[in-house]
Amino acid sequence: MSSTAETITAVGDPVAxxxxxxxDDGATLTFTAGGQEIAQYTYMPTDAQYESPRPFFHPLTxxxxxxxxxxxxxxxxxxxxxxxxxxxxxxHNFWGGATYTRATGYANLDNNGAMxxxxxxxxxxxxxxxxxxxxxxxxSQDGRPVIDERRRFNIQLLDVPAAPxxxxxxxxxxxxxxxxxxxxxxxxTEGRENAGYGGLFWRGPRSFTGGQFRSxxxxxxxxxxxxxxxxxxxxxxxxxxxxxxxxxxxxxxTNPGAPNQWFARxxxxxxxxxxxxxxxxxxxxxxxxxxxxxxxxxADGAVDADSAAALAGAAQAALAGWT
Numbered sequence: 667m668s669s670t671a672e673t674i675t676a677v678g679d680p681v682a683x684x685x686x687x688x689x690d691d692g693a694t695l696t697f698t699a700g701g702q703e704i705a706q707y708t709y710m711p712t713d714a715q716y717e718s719p720r721p722f723f724h725p726l727t728x729x730x731x732x733x734x735x736x737x738x739x740x741x742x743x744x745x746x747x748x749x750x751x752x753x754x755x756x757x758h759n760f761w762g763g764a765t766y767t768r769a770t771g772y773a774n775l776d777n778n779g780a781m782x783x784x785x786x787x788x789x790x791x792x793x794x795x796x797x798x799x800x801x802x803x804x805x806s807q808d809g810r811p812v813i814d815e816r817r818r819f820n821i822q823l824l825d826v827p828a829a830p831x832x833x834x835x836x837x838x839x840x841x842x843x844x845x846x847x848x849x850x851x852x853x854x855t856e857g858r859e860n861a862g863y864g865g866l867f868w869r870g871p872r873s874f875t876g877g878q879f880r881s882x883x884x885x886x887x888x889x890x891x892x893x894x895x896x897x898x899x900x901x902x903x904x905x906x907x908x909x910x911x912x913x914x915x916x917x918x919x920t921n922p923g924a925p926n927q928w929f930a931r932x933x934x935x936x937x938x939x940x941x942x943x944x945x946x947x948x949x950x951x952x953x954x955x956x957x958x959x960x961x962x963x964x965a966d967g968a969v970d971a972d973s974a975a976a977l978a979g980a981a982q983a984a985l986a987g988w989t
Contacts, residue, residue, distance in 0.1 A: 686796055686821065688789065695789075695798065697821050699729060704832060704964070705821060709783040709800065713746075715807060716774075718762035720781035721800075722746035728911050729830040730966045732904045736871050741935070745869040748962065750838055752864045752943070754856060755779070755813070755950075756848040758806055761864060766853035779806050781815070794987065795822025804840075812844045813950070820988055824963065826980045828973035829912065831965035833981055835988050836866055841955040850956075851947040860891050862944025863929045866960050868913060870936030874902025877936055880974045890930040892944060897978035898928050900938050901968045910968040915940060916981040918959035922948065961985045 687698045693710035696703060704727045713719040717738075724737040724747025735747035744751075744762020753761035758779045764772040784801035791797075797820040804813035820835040842848050854862035870877070878885055881895040890898065899914035915938060917924055927944035931937045940960055942948065950956055961981035969977065 686823065688796055690789075697796065699823060699832060702729070702731065703727060704729065705834065707798070707819070711746075713744075715778050715780065716762065717744040717746075718751065718760050718778045718780060720746070720749055720751060720760065721783060721802070722749035723834070724748065726834070726964055728964055728966045729832060730909065732907055732909055732911050732966070734870060734874075734902075734911050734913055734964055736869055739869065739872075739935070742869075745867075745937070748834075748866070748868045750781075750817075750836070750866050752850060753853065754851040754864065754943070755804075756844070756846070756850075758812055760804060766856055766858055766861065768856045777807055779804055779812060794984075795820050797988075810844070812842075812848070814841045814843050815839065816841075822984060824977070824980045824984070826965075826976055828969065828976040829965040829967045831963050831977060831980075833984050834962045834964070835959070835985060836962065837957070837959045837988075839955050839957040840950065842950045842952045845952075847952070848950040849947040850943045850950055852941065852943050852945075854945050855943065855947050862892065862927060862941045863939055864943050865926075865929070865940035865958070866915070866962070867929070867939035868915075868937060868962070870900065870902055870913065870938075871904065872935070873905045874900070874936035875932070875934070877902035877932055879930055879932065879938075880969060880971070882975070882978075885971075887932040888930070890928065892927050892941075893930070894925045894927055896925050897981065898930065898938065899963075899969055899974045899977065900930075900932075900936060902936055909966070912963070912965040912967065912969050912974075912977070913938065914963040914965065914969075914974065914977050914981060916961040916963070916978050916985065918961075918985050921958050922956060959985060
């Protein structure tokens with residue numbers, strides 16, 4: 667979409683008659699709820715090649731107005747709010763920064779690829795919320811085609827008594843166009859323990875450091891690294907407002923390998939990601955694409971066991987109803 671566009675649509679649910687809308691400036695889609703910005707999707711990034719340029723969501727904001735993402739933190743400038751990013755794609759890095767391999771450890775290998783936006787096939791408001799459909803082309807650092815991706819994402823409000831919340835539904839289908847079989851892995855599949863990052867990855871604000879994870883297995887902090895569960899939530903506290911917010915990931919049960927492992931870190935900095943390639947290399951063969959679907963809930967307030975389960979149930983229902 668090359669020209670600026672803006673639409674407003676009523677959401678067909680009883681969430682305080684809020685309105686969802688979007689605007690497109692030719693590089694970024696901005697989504698609003700009741701006139702307040704809740705999400706930006708930068709689909710034409712200007713990042714350096716070393717950061718593996720790719721589309722990303724930032725900022726993501728609660729309905730009360732608290733930001734729950736950061737982008738380009740000084741410690742890992744390739745962390746971009748919420749993005750689909752993979753560090754070990756055959757010989758390529760679509761995560762950013764140095765690559766970890768069994769032979770080299772972490773090293774700058776001049777292999778940082780890029781995910782380039784192709785086009786938006788449609789931005790659909792006929793169903794629940796707003797759905798954007800996008801084509802992307804992944805290329806190696808020297809410009810060779812590696813993967814073609816079909817991506818969809820949906821933004822909708824959730825009617826959950828537990829907390830004011832909205833959900834981002836995300837679907838990706840990746841197809842190998844490189845001419846050779848590709849194994850998708852992680853630093854852990856290359857020998858680095860508990861470093862299985864790669865997938866749909868979220869980086870939280872600095873103030874969220876030390877926050878709490880919760881899943882159907884209970885609550886805690888870094889012990890959730892590498893665990894498997896259908897959903898997992900993270901609650902942190904904001905500077906200035908001193909309010910708490912919760913980010914919850916739910917995985918579609920139809921994903922290959924589900925329930926997959928989670929990359930979950932609290933003490934170093936707050937981050938959470940789906941990690942379907944955490945401890946096992948997954949082959950991507952020509953003619954046999956891989957499809958993954960997730961729901962990411964952005965909620966005001968902290969959660970206990972019951973309210974977290976309620977949010978997870980609403981997220982999973984939203985995924986099931988999104989076709």
